[in-house]
Amino acid sequence: MPKPSLKDAILDAGLKVMFRTGYHGTSVRDVTAAAGAPQGSFTNHxxxxxxxxxxxxxxxxxxxxxxxxxxxxxxxxxxxxxLKRYLDIITGRLEADGYGRGCLIGDLSLEAAGSSEMLRARLAEIFAEWRMPFAACIREAQESGEIDSEFAPEELADFLLASWQGAILRMKVDRTPQALERFKTIAFKTVFKEPT
Incomplete structure (x- = not known):
């Protein structure tokens, strides 16, 4: 009878460890220890x-x-x-983590994109896919007259995600929600304000 796969346990542990110690600070030993798996299981998967x-x-x-x-x-x-609801959901999750843990996509963009072409390319794909539902929502808001149409929905979606990542980065430094709330207030009174 074959042994059960430990891949999911290793990935779950890796997510927690990488959030805590970053890409470069995470070792195979740390991940397998957190997963309760032998190191050989890592190289098997x-x-x-x-x-x-x-x-x-x-x-x-x-x-x-x-x-x-x-x-x-x-x-x-x-x-x-x-759009506001999404930012509020994320703010709630960040609050639950004591404003000390941010977004793994943003963290790896800062830490690994310069040293790993494979991860840089995957992050670029993720950002391209991530912006699509935001662009669709922004397009809908523009068509209904809720948001100004001066900029293309895709450009606004990129702006929203990139600026939000910056606010999360600052939040991690300050360990307070001020950067998040400042971003939301300014973004929805300027870029995403209702046309008058």
């Missing part, structure tokens, strides 16, 4: 640390896409309110 980090990133992005859908597919809200 992942050809390299980069390949492992890419799968951890994919797992994290699936969670993120679920949060995006929760907010942006809520038909009971206007498109502009859905």
């Amino acid at each position: 992942f050809r390299s640390k980069e390949a492992f980090a890419s799968e951890v990133l994919d797992r994290y992005f699936e969670i993120t896409k679920g949060l995006v859908a929760e907010a942006l597919e809520d038909g009971s809200l206007t498109p502009r309110a859905r």
Whole structure:
């Protein structure tokens, strides 16, 4: 009888460890110890640390896409309110972590994109996919007259995600929600304000 696969346990542990210690600070030993798995299990499932980090990133992005859908597919809200709702959902999750843990996509963009072409390329794909539902929601808001149409929805979606990542970075430094709340207030009184 074959032994059960430990891949999911290793990926789950890797997500927690990588959030705590970063890509470069995470060792195979740390991950397998957290998963309660022998080190050989890691090499049975992942050809390299980069390949492992890419799968951890994919797992994290699936969670993120679920949060995006929760907010942006809520038909009971206007498109502009859905955008705000997403930021509020993320703010709540960041608060639950004491404002000390941010977004793994942003963290790996800062830490690993310069040293791993594989991870840089995967992050670029993630950002391209991530912006699509935001662009669709922004387009809907523009068509309904909720948001000004001076900029293309894709450009506004990129702006929203990039600026939000910056606010999260600052939040981690300050360990307070001020950067997040400042971003939301300014963004929705300027770029995403209702046309007059």
